[in-house]
Amino acid sequence: MLPALRFDHVTKTFVHHAGRMLLRDRVIEMIKPSRRPRFEALKDVSFELAPGESLGLIGANGAGKSTILNLATGLAQPDHGSISVNGRVTALLELGAGFHPDLTGAENVRVNAAMMGMTRRQMMDRFDEIVDFSGVREFINEPLRVYSAGMTMRLAFSVAIAVDPELLLVDEVLGVGDQAFYARCMEKIRSFQSAGKTIVLASHSAELITMLCQRALWMERGRVVMQGVAAEVIAAYRASGT
Amino acid sequence: MERHWGGDYVFLFENLILKDFRIRYRNMSLGILWSLINPLVMMGVLSLIFGRVLAGGGDPHNQPFPVFILCGLVPFNFFVGALMTGATSIVDNAGLIKRVLVPREVVPVAAVLSNCVHLLIQIALLLLLTVAFGLRPNRYWFWLPVIWALYVAFVCGLALGSSAINVYIRDTRYVLESFTTVLFWLVPIFYSFSIIPQKYADIYRVNPVAALVFAMRNILMDGIAPPMSIIENLTIAASFAVGAGLLIFRRLKPRFYEHI
Numbered sequence: 001m002l003p004a005l006r007f008d009h010v011t012k013t014f015v016h017h018a019g020r021m022l023l024r025d026r027v028i029e030m031i032k033p034s035r036r037p038r039f040e041a042l043k044d045v046s047f048e049l050a051p052g053e054s055l056g057l058i059g060a061n062g063a064g065k066s067t068i069l070n071l072a073t074g075l076a077q078p079d080h081g082s083i084s085v086n087g088r089v090t091a092l093l094e095l096g097a098g099f100h101p102d103l104t105g106a107e108n109v110r111v112n113a114a115m116m117g118m119t120r121r122q123m124m125d126r127f128d129e130i131v132d133f134s135g136v137r138e139f140i141n142e143p144l145r146v147y148s149a150g151m152t153m154r155l156a157f158s159v160a161i162a163v164d165p166e167l168l169l170v171d172e173v174l175g176v177g178d179q180a181f182y183a184r185c186m187e188k189i190r191s192f193q194s195a196g197k198t199i200v201l202a203s204h205s206a207e208l209i210t211m212l213c214q215r216a217l218w219m220e221r222g223r224v225v226m227q228g229v230a231a232e233v234i235a236a237y238r239a240s241g242t
Numbered sequence: 243m244e245r246h247w248g249g250d251y252v253f254l255f256e257n258l259i260l261k262d263f264r265i266r267y268r269n270m271s272l273g274i275l276w277s278l279i280n281p282l283v284m285m286g287v288l289s290l291i292f293g294r295v296l297a298g299g300g301d302p303h304n305q306p307f308p309v310f311i312l313c314g315l316v317p318f319n320f321f322v323g324a325l326m327t328g329a330t331s332i333v334d335n336a337g338l339i340k341r342v343l344v345p346r347e348v349v350p351v352a353a354v355l356s357n358c359v360h361l362l363i364q365i366a367l368l369l370l371l372t373v374a375f376g377l378r379p380n381r382y383w384f385w386l387p388v389i390w391a392l393y394v395a396f397v398c399g400l401a402l403g404s405s406a407i408n409v410y411i412r413d414t415r416y417v418l419e420s421f422t423t424v425l426f427w428l429v430p431i432f433y434s435f436s437i438i439p440q441k442y443a444d445i446y447r448v449n450p451v452a453a454l455v456f457a458m459r460n461i462l463m464d465g466i467a468p469p470m471s472i473i474e475n476l477t478i479a480a481s482f483a484v485g486a487g488l489l490i491f492r493r494l495k496p497r498f499y500e501h502i
Contacts, residue, residue, distance in 0.1 A: 015500065022412055070340075077497075
């Protein structure tokens with residue numbers, strides 16, 4: 001069976017351009033090429049995830065968790081190595097990414113769903129389901145400006161899950177919901193998993209990863225420290241004291 | 243390497259255009275009327291100065307002057323507005339480009355198409371004025387959707403190319419601003435084609451903005467079909483702009499993420 005997600009010796013570096021984005025800088029660069037400092041976000045990262053598996057990414061800030069998710073989503077390209085994805089991907093990388101504060105909740109749902117690849121027909125069928133799941137129905141025609149962080153996150157999560165992807169990528173956003181919504185998210189993620197869908201979840205929370213994922217990948221400064229069964233990786237991560 | 247996006251383009255464009263439209267007009271008391279005020283004020287000022295104060299500056303055959311002016315202003319204003327929002331669209335939508343997997347070509351094209359909403363309102367106003375000044379609708383009005391579609395495609399091409407370049411060279415927008423200032427004088431907005439000396443006439447006809455103005459006046463004021471050479475020029479300009487724009491965009495987009 002084809003892996004749902006596969007990273008094969010992936011390396012990714014970013015150049016520090018320090019805001020030097022003007023014509024003048026480009027001309028200087030052409031006359032006097034200089035090597036700008038590079039930042040190695042990922043170094044030789046390899047892993048494979050079978051359909052139906054869930055992977056937790058753990059590590060400190062700047063370890064490369066978000067870079068893995070961005071590359072898996074297809075937002076950026078690796079410098080070396082290759083990434084393959086099978087099936088539809090949906091990513092929840094930032095609280096309300098693509099949401100606009102002046103649009104109402106309902107309008108934002110439509111725009112976001114359309115961007116994530118939902119068709120008009122699917123939108124019509126699933127709109128109520130999204131709103132019900134988010135639990136913000138009484139505010140759905142209010143501008144997003146008046147929403148709390150928790151409400152925004154609930155709406156964003158509800159849209160992402162309604163797109164019904166084969167591969168769901170989630171970056172650290174689940175933390176802002178209240179307990180009740182958190183419980184419903186867990187339930188939704190579980191049913192998602194039992195339907196054979198694949199999840200990659202980046203989190204600082206070792207509890208969350210042990211609870212939801214069979215497998216874990218421990219990152220440090222762009223390198224894989226350890227990968228394998230979630231409980232073992234998390235135990236080692238905790239033992240390391242980071 | 244590019245990830246497949248299996249979505250619905252029509253639904254996506256519709257939502258993005260509606261989004262721009264709502265954001266722009268929701269917080270305005272006069273709403274959509276604002277898109278009429280600017281061209282009307284310009285039309286009034288230019289009509290007054292060139293039609294009355296400097297009478298003779300215009301072409302006496304090309305009356306009524308307000309319609310004449312609007313035939314120049316509507317295409318020019320659309321060009322400037324759509325090109326500027328298009329050129330800055332990728333940088334302005336950094337949050338989208340860095341966080342949501344959506345085909346990136348959609349962003350500048352949607353920016354241009356959003357400007358079409360008030361373009362349509364302005365064209366409706368222009369047609370109303372045309373009739374109000376006693377010029378009859380004629381069968382050549384059917385040319386309007388054709389020339390405008392070519393023109394919008396032309397601007398989409400420019401927006402694709404310039405939005406990608408603007409990611410790497412952020413002063414692109416200022417270069418474009420200066421360019422549109424020059425363009426204002428190179429397009430026969432308040433003067434007529436007939437006063438242009440023969441040796442410069444061809445240059446004017448190659449300029450797609452001027453070509454559209456010329457075709458608009460042919461259709462609305464002279465009641466004749468636009469010359470085939472104008473349609474050909476517009477077609478060539480639109481195909482070239484879209485081709486080159488897509489080429490530049492495809493070339494540059496893999497590294498947008500790093501440079502925004």
